[in-house]
Amino acid sequence: MDPAALKGSWERVAAHGDAVPSFFYATLFITNPELRAMFPMSMAGQRDRLVSALGTIVSNVDNIEVVVPYVEALGRDHRRFDARPEHYPPVGEALLATLAHFLGEAWTPELAAEWTAAFGLVARAMVDAAEQAAESGPAYWAATVVEHERRGLDVAVLHLRTDLPYPYLAGQSCPVEIPDRPRLWRYYSPANLARPDRLIELHVKAVPGGQVSTAIVHGLQTGDKVKLATPVGQRLTLQPGSTRDLLLIAGGTGLAPLKALVEQVAAGGGRRRVALFVGARTLLDLYDLPALEAMAANSPWLTIVPTLSHEPWYAGERGLAVDVALRLGRWDDCDVYVCGSADMTAATRDRLLGAGLAAELIRCEDYNDEPYRPGFATGVSEREEVPTR
Amino acid sequence: MTANTDDYGDSAHSGARSWVPLSAEQIRRRSFRETPLGRRGYRPDEVELFMGRVAGEVERWTAAYADAQNEVQRLKYYFRNEGVDPDAPRAWDVTADAVALMSRAQAQADRLIADAQAHARAMQYDARAQAEAIVGRARQEADRAAHAYRVRAGADYNADREQAERMATLGRSILAALSGATTQMDGASAQMRAIADAFAIELGKIITEPEEANAGRTAPPTSPARPASPARPASPTGPASPTGPASPARPASPARPASPARPASPARPASPAP
Numbered sequence: 001m002d003p004a005a006l007k008g009s010w011e012r013v014a015a016h017g018d019a020v021p022s023f024f025y026a027t028l029f030i031t032n033p034e035l036r037a038m039f040p041m042s043m044a045g046q047r048d049r050l051v052s053a054l055g056t057i058v059s060n061v062d063n064i065e066v067v068v069p070y071v072e073a074l075g076r077d078h079r080r081f082d083a084r085p086e087h088y089p090p091v092g093e094a095l096l097a098t099l100a101h102f103l104g105e106a107w108t109p110e111l112a113a114e115w116t117a118a119f120g121l122v123a124r125a126m127v128d129a130a131e132q133a134a135e136s137g138p139a140y141w142a143a144t145v146v147e148h149e150r151r152g153l154d155v156a157v158l159h160l161r162t163d164l165p166y167p168y169l170a171g172q173s174c175p176v177e178i179p180d181r182p183r184l185w186r187y188y189s190p191a192n193l194a195r196p197d198r199l200i201e202l203h204v205k206a207v208p209g210g211q212v213s214t215a216i217v218h219g220l221q222t223g224d225k226v227k228l229a230t231p232v233g234q235r236l237t238l239q240p241g242s243t244r245d246l247l248l249i250a251g252g253t254g255l256a257p258l259k260a261l262v263e264q265v266a267a268g269g270g271r272r273r274v275a276l277f278v279g280a281r282t283l284l285d286l287y288d289l290p291a292l293e294a295m296a297a298n299s300p301w302l303t304i305v306p307t308l309s310h311e312p313w314y315a316g317e318r319g320l321a322v323d324v325a326l327r328l329g330r331w332d333d334c335d336v337y338v339c340g341s342a343d344m345t346a347a348t349r350d351r352l353l354g355a356g357l358a359a360e361l362i363r364c365e366d367y368n369d370e371p372y373r374p375g376f377a378t379g380v381s382e383r384e385e386v387p388t389r
Numbered sequence: 390m391t392a393n394t395d396d397y398g399d400s401a402h403s404g405a406r407s408w409v410p411l412s413a414e415q416i417r418r419r420s421f422r423e424t425p426l427g428r429r430g431y432r433p434d435e436v437e438l439f440m441g442r443v444a445g446e447v448e449r450w451t452a453a454y455a456d457a458q459n460e461v462q463r464l465k466y467y468f469r470n471e472g473v474d475p476d477a478p479r480a481w482d483v484t485a486d487a488v489a490l491m492s493r494a495q496a497q498a499d500r501l502i503a504d505a506q507a508h509a510r511a512m513q514y515d516a517r518a519q520a521e522a523i524v525g526r527a528r529q530e531a532d533r534a535a536h537a538y539r540v541r542a543g544a545d546y547n548a549d550r551e552q553a554e555r556m557a558t559l560g561r562s563i564l565a566a567l568s569g570a571t572t573q574m575d576g577a578s579a580q581m582r583a584i585a586d587a588f589a590i591e592l593g594k595i596i597t598e599p600e601e602a603n604a605g606r607t608a609p610p611t612s613p614a615r616p617a618s619p620a621r622p623a624s625p626t627g628p629a630s631p632t633g634p635a636s637p638a639r640p641a642s643p644a645r646p647a648s649p650a651r652p653a654s655p656a657r658p659a660s661p662a663p
Contacts, residue, residue, distance in 0.1 A: 022492040022495065023488055023492065025492075026483075026489075026491035026495070027480050027488055028480075030487055031479065032477060034472075041502065043499060044499040044502070044503060086468075086471050086472055090480070094480045096480065096481075097480035100481070208512075208513030208514050209508075209511075209513065211502075282524075
């Protein structure tokens, strides 16, 4: 393989911007119309993901330690999209036609051979990784909505029951697809530990303009079937072996994974003290207070502090959750978990660092602008509705 | 030997479209007239020997071609079984026009969806801001009404009575804002209007209740210095009304442990936990 030739030609093609994925998908769907159903109605986010994934692979093509795990994760992640081995040849053909189109004269037989070989390797690795993953678990888990409860203005608390046991850790996120929005996956975190009765509680806020979250909050009903794919994320899970006390700071429905952490501490006998600061705008947004109070009622190790930022009449703590936390206590030796919108998370982290807390003790999801990163709930297009938790 | 020029199927001479293949058998059976005496010709035995070889060769290629055709069919069948259409157009056969048309259609669809999303986003933000403004204004009016009552009542002050004043004012203010909003709705929003009307009726009941039940009831657990918020988080069993059930009979109790008297530091073992 000639990495320089691959990188150079990809750079030239990628310079054509959005026209490249547009050409690729148009070619793919004209030659294989049945593949269109595997993609969402709007392809806007999809184009960025294709270019991002191809770019990652090509720019690391000579860096085995990076490219192999990436491609394998890509293959495993494509199981939830129903990708099968026979889908790869038409994709490869459309990719080669796209490269040929944009390279024009520069598309030589040698370059064509390079790309054909490279695509073959990538496709092979993806298929192998997917087949390997198929031995340890399904591509996705079917689940039924057993309860759908509106809380406040724009939040729904869902209870799902998976048909099969669905293993996950407290603090992880699950890709979710609902019947009304096929092919649009969004990440939500269970608010409870994995249970023997296979019940999962999700907190969903209807993000203004959000395609999926609004459909979940306003449209989803008891009895509806949804899909859950393999859970992802390690940033918000409890660190094995740590016995430090916990400071949890939640913004909006960012409460969900932190509530699951509280359950995990409780399941461990409540041997760590936990302070959970629940940030919300107004009283209406404190959508889960009774459940939290019930948890705290029998747990001397647990303190719940709701804080409201837009409720000047509120008799409890007013202001941002992080400010209240810093006012009320010292947290030097705590494991700190922060979950909320991207803005809230970043601002909270900055405040905590400014107050002298050690960066390595502060754990929050790692938001970035990557449109697609298999195995991480960070791509903006799949995350678009989560940041305003 | 019979002369039979038509065995060629005519093709070589006429260049006709209907090409009839020459079979090995036709080659073998092909006979030639003898040349007239005195004219030179090929030796018939050599010609026959060579024709035999040519016929054998054609036979072999015909068989090989049939095998290849069978193999093609078998592969097509295999791919069809695997869900792949072997006769589908190939990527390099797709015309630039088709690609451009398809890309334009998708771009148009993407734009429509994005516009709808942006529109929905703006409406939802507006609605939220409006709801908060209505509640905020109602609270200010309620505070003023409570203050007016305190001034008016003097020695006859009664906490229950103040609370009733407060709630009644709050409800009236929200109701007025809501009925103003419903008149602006067009026919398409009949459902929204129905929800708002139902909400108004419920609110009406709530407003009259404290004044009627006032005398017999115990004081609500909210002190006058601590204005009750009418908008508690919706109770799990409550209806999912857009503004949440506002119950003056149970003024919002702010979260239990929020009192500053109970510092919430689990990090300090010495922290008091009454």
